[in-house]
Amino acid sequence: MIRNVPRCAPAALAALAALAACTPKFDPASSVRELRVLAVRAEPPEIAPPGDPSAPGTAALDTLVALPAFVVDPSPQVVVLHLACTPDPGNPTSTACVQFQTLSDPAQLLGGVDPASACAAPGTGKRGAISFGGVEACGLAGCGPVTVRRDPADPASDVTLPAPRYLLPADFSFDAYPASAPERVLGLEADDLALAVQATPAELAPLAAAADACATLAAAGARFETLWSSRPHVVSLKRIQIRGPAAPSPPNHNPAVSGITLGGAALTPPGGSPARIAPGKVADLLPVLPGDFAALRETYVRSDSSGAPIETRQEDWSFSWFATAGDIDLLHTTDPSEADAYTAPASGRVLLWSVVRDLRGGVAWTVADAEAAP
Structure with a gap:
């Protein structure tokens, strides 16, 4: 059976479309x-x-x-x-x-x-x-x-x-x-x-x-x-x-990160000449660590809310990525070998940050300076 459509439907649909068009876009x-x-x-x-x-x-x-x-x-x-x-x-x-x-x-x-x-x-x-x-x-x-x-x-x-x-x-x-x-x-x-x-x-x-x-x-x-x-x-x-x-565990220490690579090339820290990157190019972002990932991660005892031990394990690290221009595909990666796709801007200087957290309160970071230019 075909139901009658209320006469107000076209107007309602138009209002919804207008509302959708006005929905703010967040960075x-x-x-x-x-x-x-x-x-x-x-x-x-x-x-x-x-x-x-x-x-x-x-x-x-x-x-x-x-x-x-x-x-x-x-x-x-x-x-x-x-x-x-x-x-x-x-x-x-x-x-x-x-x-x-x-x-x-x-x-x-x-x-x-x-x-x-x-x-x-x-x-x-x-x-x-x-x-x-x-x-x-x-x-x-x-x-x-x-x-x-x-x-x-x-x-x-x-x-x-x-x-x-x-x-x-x-x-x-x-x-x-x-x-x-x-x-x-x-x-x-x-x-x-x-x-x-x-x-x-x-x-x-x-x-x-x-x-x-x-x-x-x-x-x-x-x-x-x-x-x-x-x-x-x-x-x-x-x-x-x-x-x-x-x-039950030794005191925690902060993790470490020493740099950033883009497309396999090391980016320069601020203070020198910015690394040149191709405008609009998509390349892999990766963190640079000061040593072997397995050796850098600390081992600790994870406990439940009552304080009873659950397991002994290595830390899980999370890498967060930020930039003043261009587009980053993923906000977080979970392994130093897991690449994050970065799309360079059409032109101009850009700052990129990588923040690593050990998910136990420890944190470290690094920043790189680059410029999109032919």
Whole structure:
């Protein structure tokens, strides 16, 4: 039986077609068309509480920032401020760093940082609270110290702000957990928020003379908050693994990647002449490792949510690919021999990044500079 079609159907179909035509097209995740934080690295990626000699109690932090403007100006153009949230062992409440309202406006966390602690012990966590982790200035070559002028009228008044790090507080321990608690095996995680804003280090300098280094740091924080509300910005969450006292595996280390090849040819790192690539050509992207893949991957004991061991295995690595121009076929590959197809742009300079993760908190990266030209 043929059913009657409502008279409104043609109009409805036309509306649906118009809606489909207006659906926005989003850039693929591998495309760097604006300010991006591609990764945050803790070195080492796994730390231990005071009194546990199996791993350090502190980790240095650095950020992989990608910006299309680095193609023409590789100088530091992005400032990254780190804030940390330390878990309170035995307290199941999540930290403020991972709450939805925080991630929607992380700059509000600056008001919860104790200025005296930020100055006296930068980078030191506080159980169940927010702490200041440090600040860095990032360009194409990586991130480095932020130096600002304490007194705008005095060229000799430069102050270097604390570099990013995370240090477990002296009172942190797993004593609140019974001997059978899974946390003693699985450990806990501290949260680091990397707040990146498109600004130069000089823009963090006090507008009027600051009394001392502590006042300079406070003024820089206020300047950062102002810039955050008016400039392109992005936030990234990094989890730092805290070893439990019954952890069954040795401490984790970051993976390693030393370069990128395209079509079998090594691409050059930034700072030299960019590698020439054929416009519009499709070629294989591959990472370059500093050694044998099987030897580089660490062996560890995988446990279930109760802390019971499941198996002993090697790490699984994931390679992520990013570019300022051209097209990348796959966002991730899982083996250094697995090629990712890259289509070069019609012309111009391009930056390509490869980020490798060991899926246990470890991360490493490399960047290459190329130019599409006949």
